[in-house]
Amino acid sequence: MDLNIAGIRLDVTEDGYLTDLSQWNEDIAIEIAKQEGIELTDRHWEVLTWIQEQVKKEVALSIRGIKKSGVLNIKEFYALFPGGPLKVSTKIAGVPKPKSCI
Numbered sequence: 001m002d003l004n005i006a007g008i009r010l011d012v013t014e015d016g017y018l019t020d021l022s023q024w025n026e027d028i029a030i031e032i033a034k035q036e037g038i039e040l041t042d043r044h045w046e047v048l049t050w051i052q053e054q055v056k057k058e059v060a061l062s063i064r065g066i067k068k069s070g071v072l073n074i075k076e077f078y079a080l081f082p083g084g085p086l087k088v089s090t091k092i093a094g095v096p097k098p099k100s101c102i
């Protein structure tokens with residue numbers, strides 16, 4: 001499936017997740033976040049960078065794993081990325097949809 005964001009044609013899944021992280025950039029993240037009703041702050045960027053690092057290390061992402069990471073607490077995670085924080089944050093970060101997300 002194709003999607004045009006920030007003037008760039010992207011390959012995405014049916015759910016709107018990028019299929020190739022190399023297509024991701026900050027402008028694309030900003031546009032995806034806008035579609036999700038989120039204005040990215042420095043704290044959002046910290047979390048998005050951490051998520052990308054975990055995926056590059058092939059660490060499976062889950063709410064439980066984020067809680068244990070010490071990067072942020074679950075309450076903050078939900079506040080930063082309302083409406084399903086793991087789904088929303090990974091989509092904005094340009095990484096595949098986590099297996100733990102249905």
